[in-house]
Amino acid sequence: MEIRDLKGVHSAREFVWWYNGHPDGRNLDPDLKNTDTAVILGQGNVALDVARILLRPTSELAITDIASHALTALEQSSIRKVYLVGRRGPVQAACTAKELREVLGIKDLYIHIKETDLKITPADELLIHSIYVFAIYMLSFFMKEEMKNSRIHRRIYELLSKAATAGPSQPSSGQRELHFVFFRQPDRFLESYDKKGYVSGVHLEKTALKGIGSGNQIAIGTGQFENLSCGCSFCFGNLMLTMLWNCTVMCASCRIVLKSIGYKSVPVDDLPFDNQKGVVPNVKGRVLSDNSGDPTSIENGLYVCGWLKRGPTGIIATNLYCAEETVASLSEDLELGVLASTTRLLKLGRDGLLQILDNRNVRVVPFSAWERIDKEEKRLGSLRNKPREKLTSWEELLKVAGSE
Ligand SMILES: Cc1cc2nc3c(=O)[nH]c(=O)nc-3n(C[C@H](O)[C@H](O)[C@H](O)COP(=O)(O)OP(=O)(O)OC[C@H]3O[C@@H](n4cnc5c(N)ncnc54)[C@H](O)[C@@H]3O)c2cc1C
Numbered sequence: 001m002e003i004r005d006l007k008g009v010h011s012a013r014e015f016v017w018w019y020n021g022h023p024d025g026r027n028l029d030p031d032l033k034n035t036d037t038a039v040i041l042g043q044g045n046v047a048l049d050v051a052r053i054l055l056r057p058t059s060e061l062a063i064t065d066i067a068s069h070a071l072t073a074l075e076q077s078s079i080r081k082v083y084l085v086g087r088r089g090p091v092q093a094a095c096t097a098k099e100l101r102e103v104l105g106i107k108d109l110y111i112h113i114k115e116t117d118l119k120i121t122p123a124d125e126l127l128i129h130s131i132y133v134f135a136i137y138m139l140s141f142f143m144k145e146e147m148k149n150s151r152i153h154r155r156i157y158e159l160l161s162k163a164a165t166a167g168p169s170q171p172s173s174g175q176r177e178l179h180f181v182f183f184r185q186p187d188r189f190l191e192s193y194d195k196k197g198y199v200s201g202v203h204l205e206k207t208a209l210k211g212i213g214s215g216n217q218i219a220i221g222t223g224q225f226e227n228l229s230c231g232c233s234f235c236f237g238n239l240m241l242t243m244l245w246n247c248t249v250m251c252a253s254c255r256i257v258l259k260s261i262g263y264k265s266v267p268v269d270d271l272p273f274d275n276q277k278g279v280v281p282n283v284k285g286r287v288l289s290d291n292s293g294d295p296t297s298i299e300n301g302l303y304v305c306g307w308l309k310r311g312p313t314g315i316i317a318t319n320l321y322c323a324e325e326t327v328a329s330l331s332e333d334l335e336l337g338v339l340a341s342t343t344r345l346l347k348l349g350r351d352g353l354l355q356i357l358d359n360r361n362v363r364v365v366p367f368s369a370w371e372r373i374d375k376e377e378k379r380l381g382s383l384r385n386k387p388r389e390k391l392t393s394w395e396e397l398l399k400v401a402g403s404e
């Protein structure tokens, strides 16, 4: 899409850092006061997390570990409508059921999903119906993942279908609204007419699904466009009107757009890297010296784990299984004596690392110092009936880390 540097467009990661009190994100200062509408691009778990924070009653947020500066801003927020934009349909939504239930369960929230978006194609059916998948499962052990995915997709689809019909057909006055917008991909950000340099919405292209085999479907642009700005009838879904009419003079436009379209690892110096997949090429965590996929080209003594190993998917718990696999490879290599022949083993391990950091004048915060931070945050939280009060500047964190 065309990228323009407009104020009010943030990455969801920055926003998550902001409300979680990450020292590098605390100064984000998102504009939540001059608009009633936020647009979130993407429908993964990060997008859902962000929507939940924007829509949940602040009385409920106040007793969580949300950063105080974010709570204050959310208490003053005028955002009432959140649009979650997905380039594919409800069957392909990237979120998981637990996170979707949490957002759908927000008190007094009006949910809007177009009925026509819930129509499923034969290819969708293949993805969500287990008879087909069971047949595939019988064919190959490796289809186990497909089986799991089909269950997840079916559950998500059921939850969205239920939410689409469960509530009233119109929001009540002042009610907060969550709109799931399917089959739309961002084309460009719209600049506000009245406030130069600021975002006022997103120009979206309608999409259609195209099968690419194994029940998988990708989004293809149809060449039809529309604007998503404040969501009023002048702006939303009516290209002619928005072209003829400067609708932002008639209503508050969207002043905040959050991009939540996933992640990609970046290469680490001197390590082989598969730029397309955004991973260090590996077999079960053993790093390969190039992208050829040749399992014999192993870099002895070098291992990888997490998103850098398997790509940017999965929760923290997924890393446990991922680490088990990598550590199993490492143990196996130790037993086989593979590592004994590498010069890497002659390196000094933790002591060597600490020495390098010392040479570079890097201040190390050991676990015991982290425990001091943890204790202090919990103490501050207990004064406000919160599980913890985050320390949100490097100065504060280092001061507490250094105190005995
Ligand atoms: C916005 C967001 C919200 C999320 N929320 C949740 C959630 O609520 N629950 C959940 O279970 N999962 C959540 N996840 C997923 C979770 O964060 C990941 O599954 C997990 O962090 C992946 O772990 P990792 O070790 O692969 O990568 P990371 O956690 O990213 O760790 C990589 C580490 O390597 C360091 N690093 C990078 N480059 C270098 C270098 N060159 N040299 C040295 N160090 C380097 C980084 O600083 C970082 O500390 C979320 C993800 C995102 C992006």
Ligand SMILES: NC(=O)c1ccc[n+]([C@@H]2O[C@H](COP(=O)([O-])OP(=O)(O)OC[C@H]3O[C@@H](n4cnc5c(N)ncnc54)[C@H](OP(=O)(O)O)[C@@H]3O)[C@@H](O)[C@H]2O)c1
Pocket (backbone or CB within 6 Å): 041, 042, 043, 044, 045, 046, 047, 049, 086, 087, 088, 092, 093, 094, 095, 096, 099, 185, 186, 219, 260, 261, 262, 263, 312, 313, 314, 315
């Ligand atoms: N509470 C939790 O457990 C939790 C919280 C946060 C994150 N996580 C995990 O962290 C991982 C990352 O999450 P995420 O939400 O950032 O990423 P994600 O799950 O990969 O979702 C990315 C979303 O962006 C869309 N997208 C990607 N490229 C796009 C493009 N060019 N144009 C338009 N849309 C695009 C994707 O659509 P397509 O599907 O069409 O590609 C999808 O809807 C996930 O595995 C997630 O489960 C977990």
